[in-house]
Amino acid sequence: MSALGFLRPSGDAVARSPMEGQALAAGARFEVRDGWNVAVGFEGEALDARAWWADVSYLAKVEVHGPHDLALGQATRTNGGWWCPVTGDRTLVIGDRDADGLDLTSSLAALTIAGPLAREVFARFCALDLRPQSLPVHGFRPGSVARTPGYVLREDDDRFLMLFGWALGEYMWTVVSDAAGALGGAPVGVDALDRQAARA
DSSP states (O other), X not given: OOTTGGGSOOTTOOEXXXXXXXXXXXXXXXXXXXXXXXXXXXXXXXXXXXXXXEEOTTSOEEEEESOOOOXXXXXXXXXXXXXXXXXXXXXXXXXXXXXXXXXXTTTEEEEEEESTTHHHHHHTTBOSOOSTTTSOTTBEEEEEETTEEEEEEEEETTEEEEEEEGGGHHHHHHHHHHHHHTTTOEEOOHHHHHHHHHHO
């Protein structure tokens, strides 16, 4: 259990993403999962678009301090989560609620951006080099995303996880919506992401 696990929602309390209002306006359908109100689907969503994005801010995010033997720039999949080394003695763990460290779940919002044009979406607002030779699958990079500090994890060939400050959630949704929308992209729910991953 992480050191600040007591800050997580309990009982009837429901945690909400900073992008919930925009997802709702875009036609999202929500379900409460693990104490979070999660956008699980959208009206008319389809994964045949060239780019899509999903709010995954509910994912656990824990900062672990201490030396490690992980390769910088490369994430490792462990216990259902991503262990992403930031420095030689600092690791960001995404998706593993049992990681022992400082709970940043409600400090960092997150979007998954996926599809054949996912890198083109990023190119419209992010200066990070996400070409395969610079960021291979499972590559992890801290850097500037939409002029704000953030992280990008390449989960698969055409699937990227982007993390950024919680307070910038509405701004980042708008940035991604503008960039992906210009390419024919649309938001999807987490259930669609799961279906896409199962087909991959």
